[in-house]
Amino acid sequence: MTSATEIRRSGISVVGDRPWGTHFCNFYESRKDLLDMLLSYFKAGLEDNEFCVWVVSDPLSPREAWDGLREAVPQFDHYLSKRSIEVFDGQDWYLKGGTFDSNRVMTSWNEKLDRALDRGYAGLRGTGNTAWLQKKDWKAFSEYEQLVNDSVAGRSTILLCTYSLNSCGANELLDVVATHQFATARRRGDWELIETPELKQAKTEIKKMNDELESRVLQRTKELEAANQRLSQAQVELAHINRVTTMGELAASIAHEIKQPISAASINAGTCLQCLQRDVPDLQEASEAATRVVQAVTRAGDVISEISSFFKKGVLRRELLDVNELVREMIVLLRSEAIRYSISIRTELADNVPRVLADRVQLQQVFMNLMLNGFDAMKESDRRGELTIKSEVCDRQLLISVRDTGLGLPPDQAEHVFDAFFTTKGNGTGMGLPISRSIIESHGGRLWATGNGGPGATFHFTLPAETALAQAPSSR
Secondary structure, X not given: OOOOOOEEEOOOOOOOEEEOOEEEEEEEOOHHHHHHHHHHHHHHHHXXXXXXXXXEOOOOOHHHHHHHHHHHOOOXXXXXXXXXXXXXXXHHHHOHHHOOOHHHHHHHHHHHHHHXXXXXXXXXXXXXXXXXXXXXXXXXXXXXXXXXXXXXXOOOEEEEEEEEHHHOOHHHHXXXXXOOOEEEEEEOOEEEEEEOOOHHHHHHHHHHHHHHHHHHHHHHHHHHHHOHHHHHHHHHHHHHHHHHHHHHHOHHHHHHHHHHHHHHHHHHXXXXXXXXXOOOOOHHHHHHXXXXXXXXXXXXXXXXXXXXXXXXXXXXXXXXXXXXXXXXXXXXXXXXXXXXXXXXXXXXXXXXXXXXXXXXXXXXXXHHHHHHHHHHHHHOOOOOEEEEEEEEEEOOEEEEEEEOOOOOOOOOOOOHHHOOOOOOOOOOOOOHHHHHHHHHHHOOOEEEEEEOOOOOEEEEEEEEOHHHHHHOOOOO
């Protein structure tokens, strides 16, 4: 009987030897890269007495898989006679009956493992390609990949999932990496190790942090009821907790925004080195690549700085702010979350709006709460989601509107949504909107909600513009 911690050969140079319970993915660029990698992968498995399952999709056919194995694996007829490897068509494996059923596919993998162990094999080695995957199946398949990631731990299984680089955008690529223990890429015959995140531990820590923060919100609310004289300080703390909780919930989306420029910087740094290492260094191309590295790292640093400000707790620091600029910053920060739920964001920002005297972090928090509320209202809807943010000047007031196309407000409850602990979300605390109203009122403005007379709702808030105009430096 084999040990679940036993080290196995992967057959892939950049991966090396790995323990049972490994679940990783590979991004390939060409059909040849994919075939060469999988033949090496299965050659190692067959030679090490592992039962092998190859689920084939475009650009390969089952016949090409069999022919490639026969050519790459010495004495392949011996393994064939023992039925040590099976090859399946991806459509039959993943879409039996025309639909993707994660439970059925996981059951198939588990049955193959049980059968392998009963027949005396050391364990199961498998792979599946995702060329069959359509956009409508992406969310369900991402959840399936996470289920696989959780299920292989401690079992005599090694699973490799393959994805075409040409079919994955940056957001999909990061989703894939997040649901595997690590990722590799094969491009133009060269191997690359993309990253090895300790995601499981991070998710556990984030959940623990969210549970602790929610507990702190409830405790602080009880203290507010007993001690009105500490209301102001309690509101500051509640706002901080709301920010940190929200950032915890958005950890994956934030990671996307940080990883994207870091990944770009890494790729451009590699390009720069290649240019400099040529027999005749291409200084122009190297300089351009280095410039892109600086831009990408600067972008990552800006995102981190914005996130860091959300975690700070302290006295209000008011300054003259361009609210249109603040809107654009929040759109960038929440872009990955919008893409995750196929929500488009539109802006209708008036030109030359006056600056307002306000605390940057608190206004960022208001925008984040309103935008995420809109996302939540739309992500369960059958219609395509669209969030529209509008700025205009009305009666010496700056008027901001955040409009969604979601499920709308509960009947006759437009005001109740601002009550503490009132929520229509299964995992909501009911504190985001009350805190947002408190922030806007402390700035001399007003926050309210209206139905759209159709799909969705609109949240409006005003901020006094005359304070900003009076204190703004005069032009010379």
